[in-house]
Amino acid sequence: MPSPRRWWVELESKLNGGIMVIQATVEKFLDELASGHPTPGGGSAAAIMGAMGAALVSMVCNVTIGKKGYEAVEGEMRAVLEESEKVRRRLSAMVAEDIAAFDSILAAYKLPKATDDDKSRRAEAIQAGLRRATETPLDCARVCAEVIALSRRASEHGYLNVISDGGVGVLAGFTGLRSAALNVYINAPALKDRAFAERAAAEVGKLVAYGAAESEAVYKIVRDKLG
């Protein structure tokens, strides 16, 4: 088992908060992701993939609303759109949360460790940071599960000619979920609060199992409609 990203302390955090990430260009975001700097990393990528999934669900709804022949599902599409846009905003905000969680561990490792009191305060701060770096991807996984559920409604009722976009949406949502789960798995083992760590790992395991089954079912709906 690797130590909880202790390499963070070897590196300077280059970004001043994750809000900058979604306000950077896509090109710049990819450059930052590729760099040897700790953030943005897989956690930010997970949240953005989830947000892309939510955005594609919204696209299917937006195209379907007002389309001739789809009057009967317009109410449902409006309801899905309201949810998918809410979920998209939450996932976009999670990029910043992911980076803030990383930064809090980074800051904790930099605390003084001269006295026993120092050491104990530092250890507590590290644990608090790790807890945050476990809760954030767990929350990301929960919201990605909502993307998958919404993608079923969009793919079942949405305009046929954008159905492949609904299919990409469910795949992106599930990959966001699974990627967030990896971030729970890497951080949870170092948590001293074993009860919390095990609850988190168990919950994310259930979310992954739900996501795997449900995303394949939605993918099948889409694939069958493509003929």
Next chain:
Amino acid sequence: MPSPRRWWVELESKLNGGIMVIQATVEKFLDELASGHPTPGGGSAAAIMGAMGAALVSMVCNVTIGKKGYEAVEGEMRAVLEESEKVRRRLSAMVAEDIAAFDSILAAYKLPKATDDDKSRRAEAIQAGLRRATETPLDCARVCAEVIALSRRASEHGYLNVISDGGVGVLAGFTGLRSAALNVYINAPALKDRAFAERAAAEVGKLVAYGAAESEAVYKIVRDKLG
């Protein structure tokens, strides 16, 4: 089987070429993805997910290069990095290609259809556009398969504490591949050149099968290292 995105003609293309997309902010890209406009759509999302996968492979390499205890794999990490950065640039460029392919069909549908000659020229232009809109995601799928192959090398040899980022990389690469495949499946059926359409569908089917098996194998390597 849905008609080949005939709804394009109902909408005005809002973006002047896909290069703008990767130079837009992540936030703006997500807004455009969510909108009822045809581009960017699932094809652009596929290319960007593939590029995120390549970027995360690069991150693993960049962090590993120069790390104490990893001297023996430094040459391999440099070789993987050179490839993953090449692949990332190709996938970033594919966002523009995807949008250009869409636009060429859009333009074809707007051609005059008063005379028989007009009609035949228009039909040819539509077929040329459809071919392009099949070749572009097929090429995207091929390059995403390279991301998966590179992610194995990064995950086998990369620094242990960034291994979850390698795991997110392989998931993103495979989702890019599968998403690109959906774009082949939606466009290929309307192609009059059946031999080409069937070759494209068969090749993308093989790429999906390879990607499914290989990405699960790499995911397992990562998961086992996380303990």
